[in-house]
Amino acid sequence: MATDFYDTLGIARDATADDIQRAYRRLARRYHPDVNSDPGAEDRFKEVSQAYEVLSDPAQRSRYDQFGADFRRVAVDADRPRGTSATQGFQGIDIEDLLSGLFRGRGPIPGADQEAVLELTVEEAYRGGHRRLTLPGTDRQYDVTVPPGVLDGQRIRLAGEGGRGAGDAPAGDLYLVVRIRPHPRYRLSGRDIHLTLPVTPWEAALGSTVPVTTPGGEVKVRVTAGSSSGRRLRLRGEGMPNPRGTAGDLYAEVRVMVPKHLTRRERELFEELAAVSEFTPRRT
Known part of the structure; x- marks a missing residue:
């Protein structure tokens, strides 16, 4: 009862009896096991049939509209006819007649996509x-x-x-x-591919040509001298291929990385640079 019967038939809650019958006929032709061999078709057909059985009966529909999933717990009018069969009881629709009409009156039925x-x-x-x-x-x-x-x-x-x-x-x-699937390195935006390009401080400061691994293999990209983290480098045509047109582009975003652990000589050089450099990135 988790599924709403109106949603099952694809109709509005104020649908008329004719709307309900048309929806059921359309779905029955689509999902009946004699027509559709998909593994889930039989279960879908049962859901459609159950929804139609309830909504095509004014008394059951009224209780369903009032009480939802608990409608079967409400007392049923004793005068209501009971015992209708699965193939004869859907308010004037005979399933066997419906399906035989498909084969006789309408000719062969193409398989469902x-x-x-x-x-x-x-x-x-x-x-x-x-x-x-x-x-x-x-x-x-x-x-x-x-x-x-x-x-x-x-x-x-x-x-x-x-x-x-x-x-x-x-x-x-x-x-x-x-x-x-999501990828740890690449992010797709249409046919464009975006990735992060780690570079050393000296590659960013002095400029360098560095290798970049793309889905199509390794390519070289020129990092312009003075590049800071966040700068985007565009490689035209290195994105996703397009058999019918122009390929996408690849965007490599520079990220300046520093050594986590410095050797003694590296520390000396960085200290010397710090002593002589007048560069202040926080200067306004």
Whole structure:
């Protein structure tokens, strides 16, 4: 009873009897086990049927609207007909007739489209390639071609790998929704890649060319002399690839790092620098 019956049928609380019946017919055609072979379809069909059984009966609907999940504890009118069957009792809708009408009157029914999640690392999304995927809770395996530069939320279509069709109708499609896992080094913003670039005080002060590890491999970046922490360096075209257009950019944010433990000579040099330098970063 945790699920609201109105939400189950996808209707408003002031829906008419015709609205309820139309919603039920649409969902029954979609989720009936004879039409949809998805592992969760049968449970979904039962939820839809239960919601329709209650909301299509004015007396039960009234009690449900008043008492919510506790409506079954309220006394039922003794004159109300009882004993209706699962296939005959839904206020004039015969499930067997509904399904036979699908096959006879409307011809073959195409299989339902299905969705599953495909998790990738940033590196896998950057490179693309082939993946062997097994759907959770099933023994169904698929060879998936991941295009390079795929983004979080994009869908990869596997034609004909969805729910089975009825009669001679084709199967539906399986859509793999890409989810890119959080990465300790890279942050994605569209096709742009952001990362932190640690540099030494002397590399920042004097300028230097330093290596940067990207999802596509190592590249070199020029740190301009006098760079402070927070400065962003842009590497055009080094972000996520785009098979249909311009690749994203890579942004490396400078972070000046100092040794945690100094050798005797390092300390001497820093002390000498402190003695001769007139630089004061807190000067206004």
